[in-house]
Amino acid sequence: MNLEIRAAIEEFLYHEAYLLDHHRYLEWLDLLTDDIVYRMPVRVTRERREGDDVHSVAVYFDETKASLEKRVRRLYVRSAWVEENQPRQRHFVTNVMVRPTDETDEYAALSYFLVLRSRGSNHDLDRIFGQRDDRLRLVNGTWKLARREILVDEASLHAINLSLFF
Amino acid sequence: MGSLKPDHLRTIREAMDRGLLPRWVLTDPDIYALEQEKIFARTWQFLAHESELPRPGDFVTRWMVHDPVIVIRGDDGVVRAFLNSCSHRGTLLCGADFGNQKVFSCPYHGWTFNHYGELVGVALANQVWGPELKREEWGLRPIPRLQAYQGLIFGNLDPAAPPLTDYLGDMRWYLDLIMGRTGGMEVRGVPHRWVVEGNWKLLYENFTGDPYHVQSTHRSTVELGITPNRTLGADRKGYQVVLQNGHGVNVTLYTEIPERPFQRMPEETWPLFRRHLTPVQHDLMQRASVFVGGVFPTLSFVSPLHGTEGDLYNFLNFRVWRPIDPCHVEVWSWFLIDRAAPEGYKQAAYKGYIDSFGPSGTLEQDDTEMWARVMQASQGWMARDRTLQYQNVMNYLMGWGRVDPDPGFPGPGTAYPGLVDAVSRSTHRYWFGLLTDGADGEGDLG
Known part of the structure; x- marks a missing residue:
């Protein structure tokens, strides 16, 4: 594994988290390829012998660039109350593992995340954690996110909503 | 009812008579306790849609407020619902959200129940229990009323509740x-x-x-x-x-x-x-x-x-x-x-x-x-x-x-x-x- 690539991808992930935490969603959109597949399936509790705990149909997000743009555009409208008053949020990204793929300009990156969000003076924090299975692509010398599958670790979420991105 | 007095209820009624509702009814712990007894234990609550249980053995686990419920389609095609709790010592019987099973075994002491809620397996039955254990008395506790309308399955904890329709x-x-x-x-x-x-x-x-x-x-x-x-x-x-x-x-x-x-x-x-x-x-x-x-x-x-x-x-x-x-x-x-x-x-x-x-x-x-x-x-x-x-x-x-x-x-x-x-x-x-x-x-x- 090329350490330079690994460092560049880590830097990409930290930069992305910085933009999201600072409500710079428009700049975040620029990090995504036009053909991005952005999914967050529902996690379920099952008997182990009955199969996967990632649901094959139920999702929280199943987005294209266009639908993400629409979600982002809404957050900039004055009456998007999830951003007014603006919550304080932090994406902690760790356990990054980078692997080459069959495509020369694409790398797979697995990372863990913990997102905490505070609104107003409220002591009830939103808390979301899990892992992200990413595909990063080098486009004209710039890293872009081409695919993300977010696995959240709770079957019943400890967040009043998912207005934020992961 | 805790410290809730008739006078407090009267203030609610007087407010309602004026098109208002006191704000304290949103947070009051005694109102919440009373709601468990008088509302959630007596009214019809939605459990599942029939399409969630297409085949015999299909089950989903749900909650009727604080009561864990398992809804199962039996091998006879009939949907039944039980308290999702082992009749022996009360353990949560099934921890899965959904699935398909022939029987449900409690991990604590190994009691096993079928689609009908019947106790069909007791660990070490012959050695320690003998015939004194009347299995028919130790089935899963059924949700007293279970009825469906337009495929919507509702349960009611009140055996005397009026029909769903x-x-x-x-x-x-x-x-x-x-x-x-x-x-x-x-x-x-x-x-x-x-x-x-x-x-x-x-x-x-x-x-x-x-x-x-x-x-x-x-x-x-x-x-x-x-x-x-x-x-x-x-x-x-x-x-x-x-x-x-x-x-x-x-x-x-x-x-x-x-x-x-x-x-x-x-x-x-x-x-x-x-x-x-x-x-x-x-x-x-x-x-x-x-x-x-x-x-x-x-x-x-x-x-x-x-x-x-x-x-x-x-x-x-x-x-x-x-x-x-x-x-x-x-x-x-x-x-x-x-x-x-x-x-x-x-x-x-x-x-x-x-x-x-x-x-x-x-x-x-x-x-x-x-x-x-x-x-x-x-x-x-x-x-x-x-x-x-x-x-x-x-x-x-x-x-x-x-x-x-x-x-x-x-x-x-x-x-x-x-x-x-x-x-x-x-x-x-x-x-x-x-x-x-x-x-x-x-x-x-x-």
Whole structure:
């Protein structure tokens, strides 16, 4: 594994988290390829012998660039109350593992995340954690996110909503 | 009842008589305890849709507020529901959300139960128990009443509860519309679940009795064209329909049959509407835009139009407001769609659902922020004081003494045109009647 690539991808992930935490969603959109597949399936509790705990149909997000743009555009409208008053949020990204793929300009990156969000003076924090299975692509010398599958670790979420991105 | 006195209940009734509701009923622990006993232990609560249990052995685990419930389709095809708790020492029997099993074994001491709830296996039965253990007495505890309407399976903890059909009353007419219109609905995926800040009554009311909030809470989605604005469109008219037992429904109709009738359902399904609806229902359905309503106490539904990329799609969203404590609710949100719809439409409608409702939905996001704000402002003494010395009440006066019912509305119930608080006032009456064993009017509270 090329350490330079690994460092560049880590830097990409930290930069992305910085933009999201600072409500710079428009700049975040620029990090995504036009053909991005952005999914967050529902996690379920099952008997182990009955199969996967990632649901094959139920999702929280199943987005294209266009639908993400629409979600982002809404957050900039004055009456998007999830951003007014603006919550304080932090994406902690760790356990990054980078692997080459069959495509020369694409790398797979697995990372863990913990997102905490505070609104107003409220002591009830939103808390979301899990892992992200990413595909990063080098486009004209710039890293872009081409695919993300977010696995959240709770079957019943400890967040009043998912207005934020992961 | 704790420290709750007849005088406190009287202040509630007096406020309701003036179109108000004391704010303390949202957070009061004694009211919450009384609601367990008088409401949640006596009313019909939604458990599952039949399409979630298509095959023998299929099961789902659910909650009736704090009671864990397992709903199983037996190998005889019949759906049954039991307390999801081993009869031996009370262990949570099945920890899975759903699945298919022949038997359910308790991991604690190894007792095993079949689809009928019968105790069919006891560890070391012959060595330590002998014939004194009467297995027929140690089956799973059945949910006393289990009935279905339009595929919606409800349970009731009260063995003496009136039949579900009586409880639903005229709501059946509207469930026939939204559930039965093309011959049946199906659940896609599994319900979304998440915990929000809010008292269950507030959330029930947000869907069942409060279309007024759309113009402000959901202004951003209206501005972006994600959701139609029912308060502005001159081509549409909204009705709020008061039904029995705290139920209610809001119906938005186009004044003329739109170019794409039947809530924009695909054309190949249109003949099914005629087959499955009465002529009156068919006419209403052609002009329907949005239905949003609720079956008291904890079930709400919305049948809207939404889409992410251009076109708008119709779907049906059911949700159970499962109270966790007075100030928190675990929301269970199901996506349903007409079985007869083409797969492509179902997929597009599902995307419309996650874009609008559920935890990631743009409309729901702003709702949850509002509920949290109400709860944050409801913890202090001015909001919690039961004697109402600060006159701290919520306002349900919209349309009171000002808007008359429209006898021309084609459906059953009392239908008010425009934006009114009639359903919420009716819901409060019913809620209070249950809490006080029928003292909904001038009865004795003491």
